[in-house]
Amino acid sequence: MNDVARIAGVSRGSVSNYINGQKTRPDTQIKIEKAIKALNYVPNATARALKTSRSNYVIFIIPTVNTPFFSELSYHVQLELKKFGYKMILCNSNSEPTEELEYIQMANTQKVAGIITMSYADVADLVSPNIALVSIEKKVSDNFPMVISDNYQGGKLAAQKLHDSGAKHLLFASKSPIKDISSVRQQGFVDYCTENNLTYDTFLSRDIPNFIDDFRDFILENKSDHAFKYDGVFSDSDEYANAFWHILLQYDINVPADVQIIGFDAARTYQRQPTFLSAIRQPIEKIASEAVTRLLLQLPHPEQHSQKNSVTVLPVTFQQGVTTKTDRH
């Protein structure tokens, strides 16, 4: 707090007032906010809780913790919040708007510190602009900051990796409907192909629980003996890419010698081992730390929209697994 006061050129008392949500002169406020950003300073939860009426619980809303991506993200969000003295209340919404609404109402009535959400439902109208909130991957409204991976660049990178390692007959495989980040990932893939005169096909399964059956049918229609029509497959999720891979395995099609596969997320199924699937890696630790930082920066004055509306786009990387060729091959 002393550093913030020094850099802002204001008194320590002004910084304290600001952090605890008390009225501050507009010019002082701007100076303090600049200093806070410059220092990447976040106030300690316990000190705040003593002076404000809000608890040090943060609600984290996700569709379900039961996927590698969400569980790895939850893990890092909890540890990141803990660094600053906050606890994470985990809420699985199952993408049900009624569930998400319920959690948001709970946030209001129980005076939690704030919300981090990967809500897939449209909840913009339900969220009071007075609450501190950060969304990941999908914008809630212009009132709140968002943290997102560079999905477009990820799609491009996948096409480039397949191209560089010799694939000539590319396939984009996913589940319909293609929307939101999926369509952005697809667009990156398509643009790379177009720019490099590569041909590609698209296969979308139906939107049914047993969508894997559609993958299987598609593979059977496009294989003869142990050969498959495509030698490079990109899917916009690890889940679909893994499913594709394991079906090819069952028909004795050689991965990666004959077909290379790249997924998206590269989330760790187990903490201690890398994924076997080659995939575009979302920077999960960085997403967690950015989301928490953006939330904590709002806490002094959650009602001030000017601090809120920002989009942080984080770069992705390629993670080599065993489903694409390396120099060894």
Place this chain on the structure above:
Amino acid sequence: MNDVARIAGVSRGSVSNYINGQKTRPDTQIKIEKAIKALNYVPNATARALKTSRSNYVIFIIPTVNTPFFSELSYHVQLELKKFGYKMILCNSNSEPTEELEYIQMANTQKVAGIITMSYADVADLVSPNIALVSIEKKVSDNFPMVISDNYQGGKLAAQKLHDSGAKHLLFASKSPIKDISSVRQQGFVDYCTENNLTYDTFLSRDIPNFIDDFRDFILENKSDHAFKYDGVFSDSDEYANAFWHILLQYDINVPADVQIIGFDAARTYQRQPTFLSAIRQPIEKIASEAVTRLLLQLPHPEQHSQKNSVTVLPVTFQQGVTTKTDRH
């Protein structure tokens, strides 16, 4: 509450007093507890919170949410708690005793409703017997109930499945040190082999982060061309079994035609699709619901040890994936 009163043969007021932790005559109390158990009755969180000083937060301590087993379990624990109006505070302890102690202290000072723990650290001395607590898989002390899968039967079942589907050269593969539930699973496997005059070998990797390298070395030492010395592998975790499978794949050894593999947990990596690995399935939904029920039953009188010391052993099943033979083969 009316049903409890009727079955117990006491007044509704006595039941209400009991549930809200007020003094009750010993004989009345025994009648009410019997009726509660008979009805599987659990009091509603909101009604309780109005009358007691404790919150409706329940702390769930796990080593890390970032494995399929723990994330699937967390998912079900949260939904189960929500049914009764409780919220789940998720705590990743990374198996650090200091972390677990911190969460337990937080439970005491912040007056949470209770704790569900899969603690791997020895925290018996740190937990006040006055708090409501249920452990999963590992006993905290004789003061608290535990819910656990039938690990011994799971080991037996794995050996039996490999035997029934024609495997003759069995291997138990795991990571050292073998202790706690791992040794129980191993013992079940060994006992089945002994009872049925089957020979088996045991391979344990070193206890290092790159334990997979040891698996790889072992496989290389025991293969010639595309043949592996063993045709049936059981591992006491999905993680090790998956690692084993994927290394065999990389050396073009045919699974399940030439080597069958069975893991343990059969946790779902993705909610919408079954696992590809054949494995002994822990009844995860049932573990969650039993743990929550056992916790809620303690809430009226968490200080009464007599209600606490119980062990619930849940049966396991075999889940067919693509790594063991079916009738199709």
